[in-house]
Amino acid sequence: MNDRENNFNPNNSQNRGLLGSGWRPLYREFDWEHLIHLASTDPKELAQKTLDVASDIADAMGRQQYSWLANILNVFSENTRYEIDEFWDYITPQPVAPDYRYKDVLVTEIPVVQLVSRSSIPIDYVLNKLQEITVLKVLALLGKPDAITQFFMDRHFSYPPERFISWERLEILGTVYAYWAREGCWLQIDTYDKGRRCYTLICKNIAPLVNKATYNLAVILSGYKSRVGQIHSQFAIRTFST
Known part of the structure; x- marks a missing residue:
């Protein structure tokens, strides 16, 4: 397919899908x-x-x-x-994109699937699940972004932040970028087959967000079973002596 065929066409079924789900040409x-x-x-x-x-x-x-x-x-x-x-x-200048010079990067594939084999042990799943939960909790802390754009078929689209509900409900066919100006954070979402997505958080300083998002998170390992979840206790973890 050449560049002329990739030119934005509102009659294209995929373009209609984006426009019908709230995206607008940028x-x-x-x-x-x-x-x-x-x-x-x-x-x-x-x-x-x-x-x-x-x-x-x-x-x-x-x-x-x-x-x-x-x-x-x-x-x-x-x-x-x-x-x-x-x-x-x-x-004209290119639409804004993540600053890949930022060194604080957190990546996860969603959803995380548990596979038990000789090359994949439960601890791998736990670490991947922990990373997934961390990314989703950081996104929940960040809230609605200041800007949401998508690059698809050589064209840029924008999504009104005020219409944003959740990342799961956002129609994604190409690569999505979101930006939070106050926190200096970028989110990049790439789509894979079978509904899988790759979430990449790129921030100036992601440590405070991660610390807050993972507060009271616990990991349990037992044989081939494992769990990652929130601890509910009347005593904060930090009050225990080490």
Whole structure:
């Protein structure tokens, strides 16, 4: 499938699924600072792409064998729109994305499935389950994000944070990004087959959130059975002497 076929089409069944579940196309906005940055760092590339798109528009409108009205309509044809969209994507800044320079990262696959074999012992399941619970509890502490976007089929979509209910109910076909400005945290969700998802938390400082999320959590191991859960006690764990 080429790039033109990947171009956003509201009639595509998958795109209709996203739009029907509350997602909206995310249109990139013009930014003078970004354009000035392009002009100062790579003026030749900017000039070449500007000439290319101007030439495409001139070719679309300058066809001698067609009427002026047909030429104007040709500017809005699929091929010409693709060239214009490609130029627009070049001169406008990319949508915000996680800062992968942050060193505090927590990753889990959801749901965690217990497999007992020679290569997979119960402790592996417990650790994976503990990590899953930790990520979900941290997300519960963070609450509604300030921004939710999704990248799917070379197009960006946005989801209104005020409509957000839960991550499980969010329709995900590509890669989802969420951002909490106050905490300096990013969430990246990638989809796998059979309904599995990978949750990646990327934060400036995730330790306080993890400490709060895992408070009173306990792990029980017994043979091939294991449990991870919350302890309910009238005495806080920290009050016991070591």
